[in-house]
Amino acid sequence: MSAKGASSAVVIGASGGIGAAFEAALIEEGAFDVVHGFARSREGAQHLDLTDEASIVAAAGHVAKGPPPSLVIVATGLLHEGDLGPEKALRDLDGEWLARNYAVNAIGPVLVAKHFLPLLPKVGRPVFAALSARVGSISDNGLGGWHGYRASKAALNMLVRNLAIEERRRNSRSIVVALHPGTVDTPLSQPFQGNVPPGRLFDPERAALQLLDVIEELKVPDSGKLFDYEGKEIQP
Template identity: 90%
Template sequence: MSSSAVVIGASGGIGAAFEAALIEEGAFEVVHGFARSRRGDAHIDLTDETSIEAAAAQVAKGPPPSLVIVATGLLHEGEKGPEKALRDLDPEWLAKTYAVNAIGPVLVAKHFLPLIPKGQRAVFAALSARVASISDNGLGGWHGYRASKAALNMMVRNLAIEEARRKSRTVVVALHPGTVDTPLSKPFQGNVPEGRLFDPERAALQLLDVIEDLKVPDSGKLFDYEGREIAF
């Protein structure tokens, strides 16, 4: 059966690399790339469910998706950045962080998972982060980012359980790409060990290899760029 791939956040560093790699591989009849900065049928805004629904309607016109990647995330914007201490918490910034990092990807799942046909292996993957692991958190700080991505991880687990009842071959996972040389990580790259800052193209290819190797029992879990499970 012919199928399509979907990349949400295709104008970002790693999202654009996902889109380019999938087009180059040629394994999908159609590769859809959506982003907030794009116009027309390629526009999507994770804080606007209407635009998510419209993007899903565009995909529904063609071959059904067997791969959906949500390559989005919000860590800093303008003068706002990850909180270092409790005194830095701001309710408006927290709400925006949750809207982009947790609520948006789940709304994508709400509208795109129903497009996947039964009996077909498919993967829904959302970019998360190792710092969202509660069991691995030994430093604290970065309250909004950690908590919103941890919320995403919980929703991935929930979605995996619910989807398994309807479509036993759909895999729903969260993925940690490592530290990627993009605007998201730019202010924090000074602390990255040598050899651990990945260019977007490498990061995308690493995660596509992980996606290719996923099995149904992997659904509902968080994996890093080497395919190792990260405990929630």
């Protein structure tokens, strides 16, 4: 990736498998003056909890002190937690678990956008990207199940479209997208990797580099869309 002038990159969820790979790849590329990595498990200025808007505000304030961010990646997601995981049927629905899915997969990323999009410069080609999932596509849903994860990712995709429309009025050069990384070999996917076809389970480093290549090729008309790791658009 390339960046003109002094700029920074931001990775939200930098302690996770793919988030850490994003952070490492961006540092290694050296295209940005500063690479900020934030995570719930980190302390001090690097702490950010998607369910705590005050921590998002603090993180944005920290970034605002330096070069403007021309790339912001929200590399977070929730699929299972403790004994809770994707619902197989309607009888498995639990209101608190549904709310937790929405809090992490949809509400948290849009709150990050609320405080970080205003920091994007009005020059160059700034990008805000949030990790979503193909299973959040309503038109692609032929299996059902996984109600909370599917619905919260579908909500994220809609919010990305909304953000793109509003951001275009403020900054005509910015790009806001959702990205599908495929199935990545991380704790998030670990319980479900047995169903992944051979050759379709990606290591985090490969997944991060693939998505950085996709980001590199994005154009302003791509804003508001969902793309997979090959750069192919996924219909909502």
